[in-house]
Amino acid sequence: MISMSVELKASVRDRVGKGAARELRRQGLVPAVIYGDKKAPLSIAISYKDTFRKIHDGGFLSHVIEIDVDGDKHRVIPKDYQLEPVRDFLVHVDFLRVGKNSTLTVEVPVHFENQEKSPGLKKGGVLNVVRHTVEVTVPADSIPEYLVVDLSKSEVGDSLHISAVDLPKGVVPTITDRDFTIATIAAPSALRSSEGAEDAGADEGEEEKDEE
Secondary structure, three states: OEOOOEEEEEEEOOOOOHHHHHHHHHOOEEEEEEEEOOEEEEEEEEEHHHHHHHHHHOOHHHOOEEEEEOOEEEEEEEEEEEEEOOOOEEEEEEEEEOOOOOEEEEEEEEEEEOHHHOHHHHOOOEEEEOOOEEEEEEEHHHOEOOEEEEOOOOOOOOEEEHHHOOOOOOOEEOOOOOOOEEEEEEOOHHHHHHHHHHHHHHHHHHHHHHHO
16 A cells, blocks of 8 residues: 655745744744755744644654645655654654655554464464564655555464565565564463473473482
8 A cells, every 4th residue: 555645734934943943833833844855955834733643643754745835845755853852742843855756765664464363363372563664765656554464374483574575566675684573473471381380390300310
């Protein structure tokens, strides 16, 4: 599933600095900058409410966004955003211009499907997620909304690697030197405790034989 382009409206910022930023926030706006593509940085103001909602909807940093700056449209991708550490208040957003035929490096969320069909999970196994996102390089027009890991045949003790993911065309993981793990199906705690007790019993039996 390809990530859909998102739109935001913005206006040019004539003033910069802490005082100007505070004034913007009082107006329900947040300062931001558009940079890259060999063009001068553009200081803008965007809706605090709309931007904060898009961040908390998830996948904000992997969505191409079209920003309408006073009628002039810019195709960008969010590169970073800053939150006030105590109040979780949005302070600033950085956007990178996306040129024609651009290839981007983004973090794509991982979705786990068919958990109800997994033999391992049915037996009480636990899904242990190693990576909630995977960093990939991908054409700007083909960023997937998420990557799918199918759990329908997963047993207790299985490790699910990137090779098990059906990657969309053009999507390449940035880690290329190994078949890295995305998740595992861990044994249920009751089974681990039982196996631990059996191992301990076997060790005690061996110790008794040694003493004889």
